[in-house]
Amino acid sequence: MTDSLVKVENLKKYFPVKLGMFEGWRFENGKLKRNRLFVKAIDGVSFEIMKGDTFALVGESGCGKTTTGRTIVGLYKRTGGEIYFKGKPIDSFLKENPRDFKRNVQMIFQDPYSSLNPRMKVYQLISEPLRVHKLVKDKKEEREKVIEIMKNVGLEPEYMSRYPHQFSGGQRQRIAIGRALASEPEFIVADEPISALDVSIRAQILNLMEDLQEKYGLTYLFIAHDLSVVRHISNKVAVMYLGHIVEMGDTDEIFTHPLHPYTKTLFESIPSVEKVKQPLKVTIEGEVPSPINPPPGCPFHPRCPHATERCKKERPEIKEVSPGHYVACFLY
Numbered sequence: 001m002t003d004s005l006v007k008v009e010n011l012k013k014y015f016p017v018k019l020g021m022f023e024g025w026r027f028e029n030g031k032l033k034r035n036r037l038f039v040k041a042i043d044g045v046s047f048e049i050m051k052g053d054t055f056a057l058v059g060e061s062g063c064g065k066t067t068t069g070r071t072i073v074g075l076y077k078r079t080g081g082e083i084y085f086k087g088k089p090i091d092s093f094l095k096e097n098p099r100d101f102k103r104n105v106q107m108i109f110q111d112p113y114s115s116l117n118p119r120m121k122v123y124q125l126i127s128e129p130l131r132v133h134k135l136v137k138d139k140k141e142e143r144e145k146v147i148e149i150m151k152n153v154g155l156e157p158e159y160m161s162r163y164p165h166q167f168s169g170g171q172r173q174r175i176a177i178g179r180a181l182a183s184e185p186e187f188i189v190a191d192e193p194i195s196a197l198d199v200s201i202r203a204q205i206l207n208l209m210e211d212l213q214e215k216y217g218l219t220y221l222f223i224a225h226d227l228s229v230v231r232h233i234s235n236k237v238a239v240m241y242l243g244h245i246v247e248m249g250d251t252d253e254i255f256t257h258p259l260h261p262y263t264k265t266l267f268e269s270i271p272s273v274e275k276v277k278q279p280l281k282v283t284i285e286g287e288v289p290s291p292i293n294p295p296p297g298c299p300f301h302p303r304c305p306h307a308t309e310r311c312k313k314e315r316p317e318i319k320e321v322s323p324g325h326y327v328a329c330f331l332y
Contacts, residue, residue, distance in 0.1 A: 004087065009046050009083075011042055011046070054219075054234045057221065064243040072189060104186045106183060106188050107191065110195055115176055133184075155171065190223065247259060248325075259325070259331075
C-alpha cells in the first residue's frame with residue numbers, strides 16, 4: 001500500500017549461545033564436532049505499519065518484542081528476512097544515506113536513566129541531534145529549537161542546565177522523548193516507555209505521546225506487556241509468543257474477539273474491578289519453552305488446552321480469518 005511506512009517480512013534474529021570448554025561436543029563420522037546453539041529470539045515475523053498508526057507488539061517477557069524493535073532500528077543485525085522503510089529496503093538506506101535513516105527512525109527506551117548520558121546536561125542531550133543532522137543554522141536557532149522541544153514535552157526551559165540525575169523518572173522520560181523528537185523523525189520505536197515509571201506518571205507520558213503524534217504526524221511501534229495501555233494507545237495489535245506472531249489485527253477487533261488460545265488467556269489475566277472478588281486462577285499452564293530448543297509444530301502447543309497431534313508436528317501459518325484479522329492456529 002502507498003501509505004505503508006514500515007514493512008517487515010519473515011524477520012529472524014538468532015543469538016549464538018556461548019558454550020563452556022567441554023560443552024556441546026559430539027562424534028560424527030569418527031570426527032569430533034561441536035554443536036552451534038542459537039537463541040531464536042525472532043523466528044519469522046511479518047507485519048506492516050501504516051503511516052500515522054500506532055502498531056503495538058504485546059506478549060510475555062522473552063517473546064521477542066524488544067528484539068524486534070531493536071532489529072528494525074538497526075541496533076541488531078538481522079539473521080534473515082527483510083525490513084522496508086517507505087517501500088525501500090533498509091540495507092539500501094543504510095548504504096546510500098545512513099544519516100537520513102537514523103534521523104527518520106528513532107527509539108525511546110524502557111529505562112530513561114540508562115538511555116541518557118549522565119555527563120550531559122539537558123541542553124546538550126537535545127541539541128546534539130540538531131547539530132549532527134544539521135537542522136539548525138546557528139547557536140541562536142539551536143537554542144530556540146531546544147526551548148521549543150522542551151516546552152512541547154512538558155519541561156520548563158530553565159531546566160536545560162540540569163543533569164539527568166536531577167530529575168524524576170517521568171521527567172527523564174520526557175527528556176528522552178524530546179531527544180528523539182529533535183531529529184524530526186517519522187517513525188519511533190517506543191520500547192515499554194512507561195513500564196519503569198510510577199503509575200501516577202504513566203497516563204501523563206501516554207497522553208504526551210498521543211499529543212506529539214498528532215502534532216508531528218508520527219508513526220509508533222509501541223512495545224508493551226500492559227494490555228490496558230495497548231488498548232488505549234494503539235490502532236493495531238500483534239500478539240507475540242516465543243518469537244512468532246500468533247494473532248494480529250485492529251485493536252478493537254482483537255480485544256473484542258480474540259481467537260488464538262494464547263491471546264484469550266492473556267486477556268483473561270487483565271486486572272479489573274469485576275474480577276476482584278473472583279478466586280485467583282492460573283490462566284496459562286506450564287512454562288514458556290526455551291528459545292534455544294523450541295518445540296516442533298505450533299510453539300504454543302505444550303501449553304494449549306486445545307492442542308492436537310497436528311499441532312505437535314506442523315507449525316500453523318498466520319492467515320486472515322476475517323477482514324484485517326490474522327491468526328496462526330489450526331482451530332480456524
